Amino acid sequence: MEKISKNRDNAALCQVTFLREGRTVQVSAGSTIMNAARSTGIFPDAPCGGQGTCGKCLVQLKTDGGETKTVLACQTKVWKNLTVDTQRLPQKHQILTNTSIRRVKFSPSSFPKDVKNPYLVAFDIGTTTIASYLIDGNSGKEICTAGMVNPQTAYGADVISRADYCMQHKNTELSSCIHQALDDLITALAEKQQISREQIVQLCLVGNTCMHHIFFDFPMDSLVLAPYRPYQKGLLQAKAADFGIQIHPQGQLFFLPVIAGFVGADTMGCLLALRPDLSRDITLLVDIGTNGEIVLGNREKLVCCSTAAGPAFEGAKIECGMRGAEGAIDHVNFSHGKFQISVIGNQQPTGICGSGLIDAVACLRKLGIIDEMGRLLARDEVQTLYGEELASHMTTQGNLTAFVFQKEYPSVYLTQKDIREVQLAKGAIAAGILLLEKHLGITHSQIDRVCIAGAFGTYMSPDSACAIGLLPSALQKKIVPVGNAAGEGAKIALLNKAEREYSQTLMNQLDFLELAMLSEFQDCFIDELEFPPTEP
Incomplete structure (x- = not known):
């Protein structure tokens, strides 16, 4: 018994x-x-x-x-x-650690005198992944990196799901798992460099406002309920040991300022990395993830907003969606009458990640298999218009029309519902860009450069992003991926004390545009749900 x-x-x-x-x-x-x-x-x-x-x-x-x-x-x-x-097979995830580097003078805070060879660690706590960087405290040189999937993904793909969980169950579970994750990454970095953890004397963290509040166990109701303001915004300093992160006994932890309810310290990191506030040129900074943060302006004025882009570009809410890991289709193109795919790890596809999703929708839109309103044509329509070869990729899943990427792998496909999710995400970001432009009184033509930050922005095709209207086509030739600019900002904040302290000033200089409070947002968003006309 x-x-x-x-x-x-x-x-x-x-x-x-x-x-x-x-x-x-x-x-x-x-x-x-x-x-x-x-x-x-x-x-x-x-x-x-x-x-x-x-x-x-x-x-x-x-x-x-x-x-x-x-x-x-x-x-x-x-x-x-x-x-x-659990059927959990080891997966090699694409965790972005490379950055577009802005050199700064190496002038850090003072370190404990008992450490001859000190080290520093910068963290970018993303909603989906965490990246970490080990830096030599004597020279400022980056030594090595480590990354992992954020364990909080078990509580939801997006920040709203996690905030809701904290409201119902308190922050403890999610706080504890993120503290443990950072401690584990420190272990990995120390082992790579063969140093003791006690040689690490300072940490700097960036992350969105929800990650920030969970880390410090701040009340979440101010984020979940209107008017969606942070419980705390400014530059924070604390002892790492108080959060279960074992480094030097006097080791300090800094968290860069957050800007607004859904514009966090990760955006501040991007700003430190790029410093659009120093340039005459007008910069559009877009960080597309589970939430979309957008900053527009130059040294005269900077304005920012966040858009509820949803987690579609991270693979969530997509029938065959997955993160950027082995087995994910990361690019799709149509050439010589056939669809061709690229799969991470050069293996059999098991799903599709964000960059592949954008490519797929762009390809089908260019071919006319998706119409301007986002409807995926049925097989008989495709056969009548384009012939049997293209029609053979069309199928149904349940009662929904679907597109199969490779006929030999019918378990990986795109559904009508998936296309609607892409429309919602791209519509929110496109509307945010237009309303920031309106706030500054400028047009697309006056923007000098478009910096796309984050993993999705690094791997996505600018051509595909413009083809579906995620980004304005007028800006296509100005798009530059800048890698993990948020992580770069966290490194800069360790390398130069003045830059870190200036982040507090920069926080107060930014105008924040609450899109949900603008009467024209809904109309603009609905207009941007449609796909742009295809080229003749």
Whole structure:
């Protein structure tokens, strides 16, 4: 007979064993497999935040008869001892650490006198991934990098899902897992350089406002509820040990200022890296991720906004969407009458990431298989207009029309719903750009350069982005990817104390445009949902 123990409240306890990870945990009967996994440091992918709608947290249960049953971890409750196979195969994710470097004078804060060879670490805490950089404290030279998927993805793909979770359950779980993640990355950096953790004396962090508030365990209600203002904005300094991050006993932690409710310290990092406030040229800075942050202007005036672009470009809410990891289609083109794909890792495709998604929609739009309103043509329409070769890529999934990228891999496809998600994301960003231009009284032609920051911006095709209207086509030749500019800003803040302190001044100089409060935003957004006309 299976024995079930009880906790102090006399509630039954069940034992859950995670086969691949070799971990076992006891949880109260009625808990979900997802909660059991999180409690033992396993973070299944859950873009929907555990609502049961994305279908991406699939695990296999080993039944008493030796058979396996596939279930959703977030929706399956534990009523007896279980053995779970998370089906988590090692994946090499594309975590962006390269940057467009702006040189600054090496003039850091003073270090503890007992450390002869000090080191510094900069972190970019992204919603999806975390990048870290080890810097020599004597020379300012970058030594090595390390990255990982943000474990908070188990609580939702976007910041709203995570903020809602914190509102319901407090910040503790998400705060603890991010503190542990940074500590793990420090371990990885120290091992790469073969140094002791105590030689690391300073850290600088950037991240969006939600990541910032979770890290410090600040109340989240000010972000979730109107008027969506940060609980705290300014440059912060603290002891790293107070957050469970083990470096030098007197090691300091800095977090750059956040700008607004959804324009965070990651945007401040981008500004330190690019310093548009020093130039006559008008710069458009766009950081496209699960949230879209946009800054426009020059030394005379800078204005910024955030757009609820949604997590589509990170693979969430897309039927076959995934992050930029091995097996993801990252580029699609149509040449010589055939669709061609590029797959990360040069292997069989298992899904599609953001850059591939933009390419795919752009290709289908150029061919006319997607119309201006975003409708994906049915197979018979494609056959009548373009012939059997193109029509053979058209199928249905459920009751939705779908496009199959490669006929030999029918399990990876694009649906009508996916196209609608792209329209929502690109419409929000395009509307944000137009309204910032209106605020400054300028047009596309007056913008001198367009800096696209972040992983998605680095890998996406500017041609495809302009073809679908994500970015204005008039700016196509001015687009420059600048890599992980947020991480670069975090490094600059460590390398030069004055630059770090100036971030506080820069925070106060920016105008923030709350798009949701503008009467014209909704009309502008709806207009930008349509795709631009195709070239004749």
